[in-house]
Amino acid sequence: xxxxxxxxxxxxxxxxxxxxxxxxxxxxxxxxxxxxxxxxxxxxxxxxxxxxxxxxxxxxxxxxxxxxxxxxxxxxxxxxxxxxxxxxxxxxxxxxxxxxxxxxxxxxxxxxxxxxxxxxxxxxxxxxxxxxxxxxxxxxxxxxxxxxxxxxxxxxxxxxxxxxxxxxxxxxxxx
Numbered sequence: 001x002x003x004x005x006x007x008x009x010x011x012x013x014x015x016x017x018x019x020x021x022x023x024x025x026x027x028x029x030x031x032x033x034x035x036x037x038x039x040x041x042x043x044x045x046x047x048x049x050x051x052x053x054x055x056x057x058x059x060x061x062x063x064x065x066x067x068x069x070x071x072x073x074x075x076x077x078x079x080x081x082x083x084x085x086x087x088x089x090x091x092x093x094x095x096x097x098x099x100x101x102x103x104x105x106x107x108x109x110x111x112x113x114x115x116x117x118x119x120x121x122x123x124x125x126x127x128x129x130x131x132x133x134x135x136x137x138x139x140x141x142x143x144x145x146x147x148x149x150x151x152x153x154x155x156x157x158x159x160x161x162x163x164x165x166x167x168x169x170x171x172x173x174x175x
């Protein structure tokens with residue numbers, strides 16, 4: 001009986017280990033964000049220049065769930081919607097109702113960060129001035145909870161399959 005318990009504990013430990021490996025491999029897969037540098041199509045750093053020769057430009061950062069995240073050098077008249085469009089638009093599971101814009105505000109000798117949260121789901125309710133970009137702005141588009149739920153469901157499914165296989169092996173060994 002004691003040897004059966006040890007065997008069962010080893011199988012459960014092995015199953016848990018497989019679940020952990022399955023969980024970590026999920027995050028190495030393409031989440032359609034282009035964030036993971038391990039993806040064949042992604043690079044560690046992306047820089048995009050979108051301006052006509054001689055046009056006054058500014059550099060802004062766009063991170064998160066857009067097709068092409070990275071640093072953009074764009075015409076100084078570019079607004080947030082145009083920037084997201086330059087980046088190929090939001091990808092599946094992009095959380096557009098809570099887009100975070102971080103702006104450095106310089107005061108005399110010090111600088112302060114200001115975070116602005118914008119709801120791009122309702123563009124008709126936003127003032128055009130709130131979509132304006134300034135040099136050095138960083139925009140982050142997070143993912144919805146559905147992406148997390150999908151990933152957790154995948155891990156639970158793998159754990160259930162492994163547990164079922166272990167249970168069947170134990171049942172077969174008792175016969």
